[in-house]
Amino acid sequence: MSMIAAFYSNKSVLITGATGFLGKVLMEKLFRTSPQLKVIYILVRPKSGQTLQERVFQILNSKLFEKVKEVCPNVHEKIRPISADLNQRDFAISKEDMQELLSCTNIIFHCAATVRFDAHLREAVQLNVTATQQLLLMASQMPKLEAFIHISTAFSNCNLSHIDEVIYPCPVEPRKIIDSMEWLDDSIIDEITPKLIGDRPNTYTYTKALGEVVVQQESRNLNVAIVRPSIVGATWQEPFPGWVDNLNGPSGLIIATGKGFLRSIKATPMAVADVIPVDTVVNLTIAVGWYTAVHRPKSTLIYHSTSGNLNPCNWHKMGLQVLATIEKIPFESAFRRPNADFTTNNFTTQYWNAVSHRAPAIIYDFYLRLTGRKPRMLKLMNRLLRTISMLEYFINHSWEWSTNNTEMLLSELSPEDQRVFNFDVRQLNWLEYIENYVLGVKKYLLKEDLAGIPKAKQHLKRLRNIHYLFNTALFLIIWRLLIARSQMARNIWFFIVSFCYKFISYFRASSTLKV
Numbered sequence: 239m240s241m242i243a244a245f246y247s248n249k250s251v252l253i254t255g256a257t258g259f260l261g262k263v264l265m266e267k268l269f270r271t272s273p274q275l276k277v278i279y280i281l282v283r284p285k286s287g288q289t290l291q292e293r294v295f296q297i298l299n300s301k302l303f304e305k306v307k308e309v310c311p312n313v314h315e316k317i318r319p320i321s322a323d324l325n326q327r328d329f330a331i332s333k334e335d336m337q338e339l340l341s342c343t344n345i346i347f348h349c350a351a352t353v354r355f356d357a358h359l360r361e362a363v364q365l366n367v368t369a370t371q372q373l374l375l376m377a378s379q380m381p382k383l384e385a386f387i388h389i390s391t392a393f394s395n396c397n398l399s400h401i402d403e404v405i406y407p408c409p410v411e412p413r414k415i416i417d418s419m420e421w422l423d424d425s426i427i428d429e430i431t432p433k434l435i436g437d438r439p440n441t442y443t444y445t446k447a448l449g450e451v452v453v454q455q456e457s458r459n460l461n462v463a464i465v466r467p468s469i470v471g472a473t474w475q476e477p478f479p480g481w482v483d484n485l486n487g488p489s490g491l492i493i494a495t496g497k498g499f500l501r502s503i504k505a506t507p508m509a510v511a512d513v514i515p516v517d518t519v520v521n522l523t524i525a526v527g528w529y530t531a532v533h534r535p536k537s538t539l540i541y542h543s544t545s546g547n548l549n550p551c552n553w554h555k556m557g558l559q560v561l562a563t564i565e566k567i568p569f570e571s572a573f574r575r576p577n578a579d580f581t582t583n584n585f586t587t588q589y590w591n592a593v594s595h596r597a598p599a600i601i602y603d604f605y606l607r608l609t610g611r612k613p614r615m616l617k618l619m620n621r622l623l624r625t626i627s628m629l630e631y632f633i634n635h636s637w638e639w640s641t642n643n644t645e646m647l648l649s650e651l652s653p654e655d656q657r658v659f660n661f662d663v664r665q666l667n668w669l670e671y672i673e674n675y676v677l678g679v680k681k682y683l684l685k686e687d688l689a690g691i692p693k694a695k696q697h698l699k700r701l702r703n704i705h706y707l708f709n710t711a712l713f714l715i716i717w718r719l720l721i722a723r724s725q726m727a728r729n730i731w732f733f734i735v736s737f738c739y740k741f742i743s744y745f746r747a748s749s750t751l752k753v
């Protein structure tokens with residue numbers, strides 16, 4: 239019997255960010271391994287015209303939850319959605335709901351965040367710092383609370399190259415930042431943002447670092463732990479390989495590559511691609527919840543959920559395997575044949591952006607105009623290039639994360655728990671994982687049927703022929719222009735033609751002699 243699974247039986251768990259990528263996998267695993275769990279409260283906001291109930295219904299009816307329904311048929315009754323907006327005071331939770339949360343919650347998993355790299359500092363501080371502070375305040379009023387687990391990111395201290403499982407101080411106190419956001423206007427915030435974030439690349443990593451300091455300062459006598467995942471990717475094993483449902487991290491770029499939009503990207507090919515499967519992060523998080531509640535460590539422990547120092551894979555290997563898989567299992571309706579490469583300096587990056595990204599987009603838009611349709615490719619390409627420019631920082635640097643606490647926790651688990659809540663990334667076979675990842679992107683993100691593969695291959699053949707035809711026509715046009723304008727080009731042309739003529743005459747003469 240799994241000790242961890244038994245621990246969660248009859249517990250009331252509160253999850254923020256349960257509708258997100260990580261939150262859904264966390265909820266699924268908790269229900270599947272501990273069907274006796276009492277209730278999971280999830281803080282949800284109405285969104286995209288959907289009520290809370292509709293959002294929960296959609297999640298429970300997704301493929302991700304198919305297995306859960308077999309082991310826990312009444313899973314619908316065990317999820318209790320609470321209307322909440324983490325941007326509001328007291329999260330805009332009703333009095334009755336708040337009372338229930340305060341009196342019943344045993345474990346909190348705080349996953350909610352804005353993960354956008356371009357979020358305005360005010361918005362990022364509100365969600366990643368102030369909301370964390372408020373949740374800790376709520377937690378301090380929960381008499382039955384056994385553990386508070388905060389999900390941060392391994393990149394919160396990406397301004398350092400070696401990162402230990404400790405909380406690093408921030409030059410400006412989070413409380414001062416929170417206060418200043420209340421009275422500074424947007425234009426002043428815009429001005430001071432670069433100074434505040436310093437050598438971090440964006441407001442996301444900066445505010446996640448502030449969030450950690452808040453957890454340390456405001457946890458009072460709570461049992462608190464922090465989990466820091468690196469780049470979270472599709473599921474490795476559970477509930478099935480390759481599940482993914484958003485474009486963050488590598489997923490969007492895999493699509494852009496497979497659809498033939500992305501042809502080159504600036505990267506350091508030998509830098510470590512610190513991707514970590516979402517189910518590995520979730521298994522560690524659940525184990526951390528158990529360990530923190532049962533063993534009550536004296537200080538706040540940080541756990542790195544990273545792959546680089548135990549089982550490294552680099553961007554070159556990852557890129558090659560993505561391309562190899564896409565060749566076997568192509569995506570439908572590609573814009574161009576998938577064929578991407580890494581560039582390593584700014585000059586070649588700009589050159590390939592012009593030649594391989596913008597020029598084909600302009601030509602395609604011209605074709606759309608000619609056929610009476612609205613041009614859209616250049617706009618799309620510019621958005622892709624903007625996205626890439628924001629991700630580039632992470633594929634051109636390497637980091638070393640120590641994993642002592644994570645390894646310590648693994649050694650504390652019984653063999654059964656190590657199996658059920660496997661977070662030993664040394665067992666991961668990268669080539670197999672990446673292949674399943676690309677397949678998952680095709681099936682679950684793009685919703686493409688595998689039956690369409692022959693048609694997709696046919697489409698790629700057509701694109702190859704268009705490519706050859708286009709290159710030949712381009713060559714002939716350029717050559718014709720050169721001949722018309724330059725004596726040297728004419729001389730070269732005359733030389734080639736007479737050489738070919740002589741060669742053919744010689745070949746004919748020698749074959750006649752043999753007869």
Ligand SMILES: CCCCCCCCCCCCCCCCCCCCCCCCCCCC(=O)SCCNC(=O)CCNC(=O)[C@H](O)C(C)(C)COP(=O)(O)OP(=O)(O)OC[C@H]1O[C@@H](n2cnc3c(N)ncnc32)[C@H](O)[C@@H]1OP(=O)(O)O
Nearest residue numbers: 353354355356391485486487488490491557578579625632
């Ligand atoms: C011989 C040599 C051979 C070598 C072979 C080489 C082959 C190379 C092939 C390449 C193969 C590719 C596979 C390798 C993958 C490399 C992946 C590198 C990924 C690096 C990831 C860095 C991770 C960061 C670490 C931090 C981790 C965390 O803690 S947080 C979680 C991560 N957060 C994010 O990822 C959020 C990032 N996204 C954003 O901030 C925003 O989306 C945005 C600012 C980027 C864009 O915002 P915008 O307002 O424009 O609108 P939005 O609606 O969000 O999207 C707009 C369009 O962009 C598309 N989109 C969104 N995200 C991505 C994405 N990650 N990748 C690609 N496209 C994306 C989205 O669909 C929209 O498209 P349209 O609607 O069509 O316009």
Ligand SMILES: NC(=O)C1=CN([C@@H]2O[C@H](COP(=O)(O)OP(=O)(O)OC[C@H]3O[C@@H](n4cnc5c(N)ncnc54)[C@H](OP(=O)(O)O)[C@@H]3O)[C@@H](O)[C@H]2O)C=CC1
Nearest residue numbers: 255256257258259260323324325349350351391467468470
């Ligand atoms: N994905 C990754 O690569 C990594 C993620 N992390 C961390 O993991 C955690 C989860 O990330 P991930 O699941 O990928 O992110 P998602 O963007 O998929 O999910 C974010 C969640 O936060 C919720 N949320 C956002 N704003 C509010 C709000 N105002 N009120 C209530 N809920 C809100 C979202 O709800 P809604 O559905 O309503 O928008 C959603 O459930 C984050 O803390 C992130 O920093 C760390 C490292 C890497």
